[in-house]
Amino acid sequence: MIEVIIQPKSKKNILSTILISKKFYNKWKKYVLKNWKIYCNNHGLGLIIIKDFIDQTETKKKANWHKLLIGKKLKEYNFRFKIENICYLDSDIIINCHGSPNIFNSHKRNKISVVSQYKNLPYNLFETQKRISFFRNLFYCKKYPLDSSIFMSPEQIFKYHGFKIFNNYFCSGLFIFNLTKHSSFLEEVYFKYKKEIKTLTGGEEPVINYEFQKMGNLNWLEYKYQAIWLFEMANKYPFLYKFGKKKSKLQSECISSSLFSNYFLHFAGSWYESDMLYSKNNYIFNKSKSFAKNFYDYLNKKPKGNPVGLIRPENI
Numbered sequence: 001m002i003e004v005i006i007q008p009k010s011k012k013n014i015l016s017t018i019l020i021s022k023k024f025y026n027k028w029k030k031y032v033l034k035n036w037k038i039y040c041n042n043h044g045l046g047l048i049i050i051k052d053f054i055d056q057t058e059t060k061k062k063a064n065w066h067k068l069l070i071g072k073k074l075k076e077y078n079f080r081f082k083i084e085n086i087c088y089l090d091s092d093i094i095i096n097c098h099g100s101p102n103i104f105n106s107h108k109r110n111k112i113s114v115v116s117q118y119k120n121l122p123y124n125l126f127e128t129q130k131r132i133s134f135f136r137n138l139f140y141c142k143k144y145p146l147d148s149s150i151f152m153s154p155e156q157i158f159k160y161h162g163f164k165i166f167n168n169y170f171c172s173g174l175f176i177f178n179l180t181k182h183s184s185f186l187e188e189v190y191f192k193y194k195k196e197i198k199t200l201t202g203g204e205e206p207v208i209n210y211e212f213q214k215m216g217n218l219n220w221l222e223y224k225y226q227a228i229w230l231f232e233m234a235n236k237y238p239f240l241y242k243f244g245k246k247k248s249k250l251q252s253e254c255i256s257s258s259l260f261s262n263y264f265l266h267f268a269g270s271w272y273e274s275d276m277l278y279s280k281n282n283y284i285f286n287k288s289k290s291f292a293k294n295f296y297d298y299l300n301k302k303p304k305g306n307p308v309g310l311i312r313p314e315n316i
Contacts (some may be wrong), residue, residue: 008046071183090173115226227262
């Protein structure tokens with residue numbers, strides 16, 4: 001049920017995810033694991049995977065709810081090492097493993113860290129939502145609505161579920177919590193709601209947003225720690241929509257390009273954009289370790305700007 005891939009170093013911080021079916025585990029292992037491991041080794045982080053439902057009762061909820069029970073499970077397990085902070089990641093997140101800082105350096109121990117998908121974005125959100133709707137309708141499906149819940153504000157989402165209204169909303173595919181301080185709270189949220197609960201997304205995200213923000217002790221991380229591929233593609237690479245379901249090397253090049261500007265890239269959603277993660281073409285970050293390392297070494301080196309004379313292509 002629990003697989004320790006990498007033990008944490010002195011600071012006792014780990015990345016963790018849940019991969020219940022063999023199908024999802026194999027896809028994650030093939031397309032995602034490599035850059036997670038490099039990232040963890042670069043920063044001394046542990047990597048622990050849970051491979052079954054944590055709640056085994058008849059009233060257990062869908063798999064995506066079980067992220068709330070990770071702390072409970074890890075506290076019960078007899079590890080030979082200590083764990084302090086856990087960064088939960090959805091399995092469809094890839095990491096800029098060579099150019100990303102340690103995410104735990106931006107975390108505050110007494111708070112739960114999350115990433116907003118409405119505020120402090122590098123794009124105009126309304127225009128981005130318009131782009132997504134228009135391109136999906138044009139290239140994917142003529143029945144895709146040009147006006148739908150994709151345009152709902154945080155206030156509208158909370159009101160729809162009968163919750164107290166907050167003016168921000170995070171993607172629940174990534175959050176950081178302290179094992180001692182927050183595990184019981186997360187467990188309480190899981191068991192507070194019945195299995196039959198209906199949400200706008202069909203998942204746990206609206207509930208987690210309400211409960212976390214009601215607690216009122218959140219640390220909002222910058223967008224780069226959970227860049228949304230759907231937003232990236234609609235704004236930077238709209239030409240990819242014309243490929244539809246088809247995979248291409250160009251898609252992989254665009255994904256790599258997006259990683260150059262971000263730390264963690266999340267392929268959230270259920271449309272064709274999200275499926276681009278599982279391309280047979282390797283990303284630049286996986287294919288050439290020296291390429292990425294040399295690039296970031298150069299970025300961190302301050303040039304002196306000494307004149308070297310006129311340089312033209314034909315003279316090199």
